[in-house]
Amino acid sequence: MQQRIRKVFVANRGEIAVRIIRAARELGMQTVLGCSAADVDSLAARMADEVVTVGPAPAAKSYLDIAAVVAAAKGAGADAVHPGYGFLSENAGFAQAVVDAGLIFVGPSPRAITLMGDKAQARACAMKAGVPTVPGSEGVVENLAAALVTADLVGYPVMLKAAAGGGGRGIRVAADAKELEAQYAIATREAHSAFGYGGLYLERFVGLARHVEVQILADGERAIHLFERECSLQRRRQKLVEEAPSPSLDGAVRQKMCLSAVALAESVGYRGVGTVEYLYDPKTSEFFFIEMNTRVQVEHPITEMVTGIDIVRESLRLATGEPLQHNQAEIVLRGTAIECRINAEDPQKNFMPAPGTISELRLPAGPGVRVDTHLYEGYSVPPYYDSLLAKVVVWDCARPEAIERMKRALDEFDVEGLKTTKPLHLALLDDDGFRAGDYHTGYLEANLSRIVSGITD
CATH class of the missing domain: 3.30.1490.20 (ATP-grasp fold, A domain)
Incomplete structure (x- = not known):
């Protein structure tokens, strides 16, 4: 049964809140931002049609307070709640509370979140669907x-x-x-x-493996994939750089991996957007299911760049009960996209957090360049939350050209008032292993001191 969303409550902050507001506006939906007291001056608050404070600065008393968020959404007259990523986005109890309040949860059902959220149950579901598991x-x-x-x-x-x-x-x-x-x-x-x-x-434990994930869209009966992303460049298992498609897969492995993600989504009656994550062993060409993320991913823009599909907009459409608007044959992979996560951290001081006030801001532009951010000049980055400031995303017809375009984009990117991870990304883009596409999940940590030593101010 299809339901109309006239007003969507954005239960998040930062760049993903801005992203959701933009997608909702394109669909003719009004937006209400539910934010903490620390975010009332944020860019998302400036962009939303309405703003409701759900609690004080600490996330436990605001963004993670299920009762407060649901009450705020209900009180604002919203029809739906979009959780973005992080915070309550994969909390089945929150999804159920939203549904029980008579609102639409923009995401999969509480049942699907429970199945995929428990890693042991998710593994069992994958095995039942014929998806290879470690x-x-x-x-x-x-x-x-x-x-x-x-x-x-x-x-x-x-x-x-x-x-x-x-x-x-x-x-x-x-x-x-x-x-x-x-x-x-x-x-x-x-x-x-x-x-x-x-x-x-x-x-x-699969050593020297690649971390590859497949983006899926599903309407509860049918699922399609939007190909894969390479997410192996990590520090402490947190992703820093992602690219699409993966430079490590050949066409046959790509086809098998992507179809297995579709099979898993369809086997659990999945509705919404989601990501199926795998370990890939390039020596044997084997891949193994890790987990399924039942939400929009931070790195979704690179998939949008290589497929032309607006994933956040699709999440809102699918939440209304609409069937998939695309067939698999319509999804074509074009070119290469790379994303660099710019965090408020100092890589030369062991990634020490660096909150502060943005005194000057210059964002890159030009062909094939996109920046997802919540920054503006004069904005004070609060110390309470994730350190992500911006995602610099580039697209080009081939990987070598995309790397050079990213270098140009980062050269143009200028944030004054605090330290960021931009210098690390510039050093990494010149790293021989990265440029050759020859890296794995442990590569960055194993070579971090060498790469950081190459940073120039």
Whole structure:
């Protein structure tokens, strides 16, 4: 059944809030920004039709307060709530509270969020759908003894992962049984502290792997893919640079991986936008399911650049109950897109956070350049939240040209008043391994000191 969205409540902040407001406006929807007291002067607040303060600066008392957010959305007369990414975006309880309040949740059903949010259940769903999974436990390992037995079966090294995890937290690697005994207790505590649940599952550790993810759109019955993104350049399992398509896949592997993502989405009756993440072993051409993110991803712009599909706009359309507007044959991969995440951090001081006031701002432009940001001159970057300031995105007809275009775009990008990761990105773009497309999930951390040493002010 289709439902109309006249007014959408944006339950987020920063650049993704700006992005949602723009997409909603293009669909003729009014927007209400639900923000903390620290964000009432944000660019998103300036752009929204209405602004409602949901709580004080700390996220736990504002953006993460389910009752406050739902009450604010209901009180504002919104028809729908868009959670963006982070905060409550993958919280099934929040999605259910939105639905129970008679509002539309812009995302998958609470059931789908629950299935895919629990990493052990998601793995079981993937196996049922015929999606390759890393050899490991069939679900949560009940105790250390069970973990040791499973590790002997799959072979060391192994990785312990929080069943309710995300963002790289609650993950530990063990090279042998002795190390597994030590890491099990640590991983359990980390998982419980971060997610309120200490359950762990175990997988074989795939070394020197690539992190590749497939973007999907689905209407509850049918799903399509928008090809893949390469997300292997990470620090502490946090992505810094992404590109589409992956330089490591050939056409046959790409086809298999993308179709497996579609199969998984259709098998769980998925509706909305989502991303299926994989580990890819370039030595064997094997790929394995990691998890499914039931929300729009930070790096969605590069997929938009190579396919021409507005993913955020589609998320709003799909939430109304509309069927997919595209067939798979219509989705064509063109050129290469790269995204550099510009954070308020000092890479020369161990990525120390660097909040401050923007005294001067110059954004890059020109052919094939896009900047998703919430910055403006005079804006004070608050210290309470994620350090992401902007996403500089470029497109060109081929990867070498896209790299040069990104260098040009970053040269034009100027933020005065605080330190950013821009110098790191410029150094990385000249790195031989990156330019050759020869890198893996551990590459940046292994070479970070060398790359940082090449930074010039």
